[in-house]
Amino acid sequence: xxxxxxxxxxxxxxxxxxxxxxxxxxxxxxxxxxxxxxxxxxxxxxxxxxxxxxxxxxxxxxxxxxxxxxxxxxxxxxxxxxxxxxxxxxxxxxxxxxxxxxxxxxxxxxxxxxxxxxxxxxxxxxxxxxxxxxxxxxxxxxxxxxxxxxxxxxxxxxxxxxxxxxxxxxxxxxxxxxxxxxxxxxxxxxxxxxxxxxxxxxxxxxxxxxxxxxxxxxxxxxxxx
Numbered sequence: 001x002x003x004x005x006x007x008x009x010x011x012x013x014x015x016x017x018x019x020x021x022x023x024x025x026x027x028x029x030x031x032x033x034x035x036x037x038x039x040x041x042x043x044x045x046x047x048x049x050x051x052x053x054x055x056x057x058x059x060x061x062x063x064x065x066x067x068x069x070x071x072x073x074x075x076x077x078x079x080x081x082x083x084x085x086x087x088x089x090x091x092x093x094x095x096x097x098x099x100x101x102x103x104x105x106x107x108x109x110x111x112x113x114x115x116x117x118x119x120x121x122x123x124x125x126x127x128x129x130x131x132x133x134x135x136x137x138x139x140x141x142x143x144x145x146x147x148x149x150x151x152x153x154x155x156x157x158x159x160x161x162x163x164x165x166x167x168x169x170x171x172x173x174x175x176x177x178x179x180x181x182x183x184x185x186x187x188x189x190x191x192x193x194x195x196x197x198x199x200x201x202x203x204x205x206x207x208x209x210x211x212x213x214x215x216x217x218x219x220x221x222x223x224x225x
Contacts, residue, residue, distance in 0.1 A: 015039065019040055
């Protein structure tokens with residue numbers, strides 16, 4: 001499955017889904033055609049993308065099942081209005097900020113599907129520290145590794161910071177694509193170590209040691225997977 005198909009596959013059947021930053025409306029189309037929900041609230045910050053979604057979903061005869069809203073993040077939603085919230089295709093820090101700006105709305109949803117383009121580790125950290133439970137994760141490779149996180153309000157024990165970058169769930173699943181990602185992280189870290197060592201500067205010694213320790217744990221994971 002591609003990135004958008006994977007996002008849709010992670011949504012549990014429900015009544016209303018809010019697609020935040022809908023862009024062309026492709027996710028809304030798949031949700032409705034697959035019978036995953038009865039209605040989609042399709043939102044975007046800008047008029048252009050929202051109009052593209054309106055045009056596309058009108059051509060697909062799905063406009064009557066959509067509520068189109070122009071606005072920022074979750075501020076266009078009322079508390080409890082959406083059973084599921086999808087925020088995809090944005091940076092992890094921006095997704096964290098969107099959730100933080102509308103905590104009541106976010107925590108009221110029974111499921112949130114989040115797909116960060118960058119800073120996945122900082123998004124995981126935010127979720128663990130702000131009352132969310134990560135239920136599931138999937139990873140898709142399309143020239144880049146895309147992580148899709150399914151989460152909801154819940155209590156979680158304090159997470160080892162190592163697993164902010166390396167998904168514990170995907171490691172436990174022994175996911176093959178996650179194995180590729182871990183190999184990539186290991187190789188990247190080795191390049192960083194070599195680059196820092198070439199400088200010969202003592203102030204980098206502590207950083208080099210931290211990266212080496214991380215790589216040691218990564219190698220242990222690779223053996224286990």
